[in-house]
Amino acid sequence: MQLLRTLVITSALIFSAGCSTTQQVTLAKVSNPKAISTVAQVAADGNSAQMDTHLELAMTKEGLSVRGKLPAGTKTAKNVDALVSYVDVWRWDIVMYMKNLTVKVHDADSGYLLAIGEWSDSALHGFRDAKLVMQGLVSEVLAKIRATSKP
Secondary structure, eight states: OHHHHHHHHHHHHHHHHHTOEEEEEEESSSOBSSOOOEEEEBOOTTOOHHHHHHHHHHHHHTTOEEOOOBOTTOOOOSSOSEEEEEEEEEEEESEEEEEEEEEEEEETTTOOEEEEEEEEEOSSOOOOOHHHHHHHHHHHHHHHHHHHBOO
16 A cells, blocks of 8 residues: 555656746846837748747737847847847647747847747646747746846
């Protein structure tokens, strides 16, 4: 009986640890000299219209004015405060699921990286809602940037 109980508890702990996700936001610059109010997405190969929409909605939800999409490789722009890009990695397991998401925010004037946010699902993934993951990651990235920006 004791062995069965130990196996059940151990299995539950392994399963719960395997279903976790990780999210990390790193600031590249200690301070951002200006507040971000307008952004533009920089396109990347393999980006889908659905994930582009998720990014745009997440930025709008954060109170940002989103301008048109810029071509891949754009490093600077004059009509926005920041450039935002993302890379998503998808896998197949009965249905498609998002394995990783990386969001980068660059200063539009200098091209310098301001922050990078990384989200990763565990090996025992949970079929997370990509829209909610994008919103959560963008929200945390912008919160960290805003905490260092001058009003």
